[in-house]
Amino acid sequence: MTQPYFNEERINNLTTNYNWELVRLSNGGYHLRQKDKHYMKTVDFDLPDKVANKILSACVLHCPQCGEPVDQLHEGYCEECCNQNQAELDRFNAEYDHWNRMDDERREEAIRRGYT
16 A cells, blocks of 8 residues: 555544545555545555544544535435435436437427427
């Protein structure tokens, strides 16, 4: 793993004041994960367990969409917001697929119905 310029103070600052979370990996290492609606960056590094446990116990996760505190994020959001986002995406994809299956005549009819 790489060992960038992350020390306990910097990690505390990122997890407390910015939208980063410390994640324990299955191989015993850690990574910092930056969460954003359109971008996610991770940084892998080694960290003593004592320091990681201290930081992890101080971290309170909040859903970036609704702001509620949560124990665990699902794809960067609380479970309810994640499910709502997935339902919205599924609805959009179904409408998109339906539109693409229409021939030109049916599209024109749909457009005319939308204007009335």
